[in-house]
Amino acid sequence: MPFQADRRDILRLMGVGGVVFASGLAGAAGKKKSGNDSDFFFLQLSDTHWGYSGGANPEADVTLKQVVETVNGVSARPDFIVFTGDLTHTTDDGAVRRKRMAEFKQIVSKLEIKTLHLMPGEHDASLDAGLAFKESFGPTHYSFDHKGVHFVALDNVSDPAGAVGDKQIDWLSADLKKVRRDGPIVVLTHRPLFDLYPQWDWATKDGAKVMDVLLPHKHVTVFYGHIHQEHHHQTEHIAHHAARSLVFPLPAPGSVPKKAPLPWNPAAPFSGLGYRQIDVEGYDGDTRLTELPVVKVPA
Amino acid sequence: MVLRRLLMVATMTAALGSVVRSAPPPNEPVIAVTAKKWEFAPSRIVLHRGIPAVIELRSLDHKHGFAVPDLGIRVDVTPEKVTRVRVVPTKVGAFPAHCDVFCGEGHEDMTAEVVVVP
Numbered sequence A: 001m002p003f004q005a006d007r008r009d010i011l012r013l014m015g016v017g018g019v020v021f022a023s024g025l026a027g028a029a030g031k032k033k034s035g036n037d038s039d040f041f042f043l044q045l046s047d048t049h050w051g052y053s054g055g056a057n058p059e060a061d062v063t064l065k066q067v068v069e070t071v072n073g074v075s076a077r078p079d080f081i082v083f084t085g086d087l088t089h090t091t092d093d094g095a096v097r098r099k100r101m102a103e104f105k106q107i108v109s110k111l112e113i114k115t116l117h118l119m120p121g122e123h124d125a126s127l128d129a130g131l132a133f134k135e136s137f138g139p140t141h142y143s144f145d146h147k148g149v150h151f152v153a154l155d156n157v158s159d160p161a162g163a164v165g166d167k168q169i170d171w172l173s174a175d176l177k178k179v180r181r182d183g184p185i186v187v188l189t190h191r192p193l194f195d196l197y198p199q200w201d202w203a204t205k206d207g208a209k210v211m212d213v214l215l216p217h218k219h220v221t222v223f224y225g226h227i228h229q230e231h232h233h234q235t236e237h238i239a240h241h242a243a244r245s246l247v248f249p250l251p252a253p254g255s256v257p258k259k260a261p262l263p264w265n266p267a268a269p270f271s272g273l274g275y276r277q278i279d280v281e282g283y284d285g286d287t288r289l290t291e292l293p294v295v296k297v298p299a
Numbered sequence B: 001m002v003l004r005r006l007l008m009v010a011t012m013t014a015a016l017g018s019v020v021r022s023a024p025p026p027n028e029p030v031i032a033v034t035a036k037k038w039e040f041a042p043s044r045i046v047l048h049r050g051i052p053a054v055i056e057l058r059s060l061d062h063k064h065g066f067a068v069p070d071l072g073i074r075v076d077v078t079p080e081k082v083t084r085v086r087v088v089p090t091k092v093g094a095f096p097a098h099c100d101v102f103c104g105e106g107h108e109d110m111t112a113e114v115v116v117v118p
Helices: A002-014 A060-072 A094-108 A131-137 A166-176 A207-214 B002-016
Strands: A021-023 A040-045 A080-084 A116-119 A142-146 A149-153 A184-188 A219-224 A231-235 A238-242 A274-281 A286-293 B030-036 B039-041 B044-048 B053-059 B064-068 B073-077 B083-087 B093-098 B111-117
Touching (some): A060 A094, A080 A219, A116 A149, A149 A166, A166 A207, B030 B064, B053 B064, B053 B073
Parallel strands (some): A080 A116, A184 A219, B030 B053
Antiparallel strands (some): A021 A286, A040 A274, A142 A149, A231 A238, B030 B039, B053 B083, B064 B093, B093 B111
């Protein structure tokens, strides 16, 4: 099957061993249904922090470009790519923010996959309520359907307090009324929707209200960023998966007294960074996650 | 989920004693804390277990937050008014505090510590 061959191709290029996590998006993990017309995969990239400058990643000005080259260099083509926030590093200067967003847009325009779904992180949107993001990229929350799966991008960052807000939650309720209770739903967002570690602000203020809306649906999976590391959590039947960052890794929740980027390792550049391939098998939407490292592309 | 939230509130209330936002009762110690980009002053707040105290917060520039999740404290801190939090801590330890209203380039460093001593 060409899809399978392509998949091995991308794994070989990344230098990783294979699938590392399977998630029962449809509550049917382990069921093999490859080869359907409705099979597809997409990539999750997160926390690129374009504009960051500092010791935690002395190559921050090339990391995203390396990933663009890597993704373009394999024959396997995801149906689309999602960026789960913090596309740019924060700045108090609105003009610099817009410049960084324009530069980010220019870099990702080189991706040969043209369908990109972007959403903001607090670095992009919290200082101006998402104004510059909307000017540069469009709405901060939206939904779309792809091969039988309903995707929802939720904005929990335009409010600097890190809340979704009642208005957007009402929108979510109305949006999900269009979806069968047993239909597969993927939620994309920046902050965790559960209290992962509120001591480091790794939570969404009204995440519990969002979960109340999602829980009646049987097959929901959440992909998010913000915490700069792979993390998996289950709230009742809903799985939450955090992706690694493309700028610097952060420590495990509560593992150190103060949250700070993990130091750059010159012997292993880009270690701790990465992104994710998500295979969705069949109409009922089983997912398989593959964590992919950032690799240096030879000049 | 509703039950879980109720249990969380009950747990925090048990750990903290009480939190109210009103004028401090007489004879209770008041700890004044200022917030500004990107620091709290003082950044170390010492309380005594079982002794009521009032943390009195004021922002010197714009809106910030003051959150001590381990003690169930979470308030907005604005220039327009003084925000008072009455606490009766019931557990000893050092508890991280942070600004939880994103406030700019140094937001991640806007942290403090609440220390509860016997």
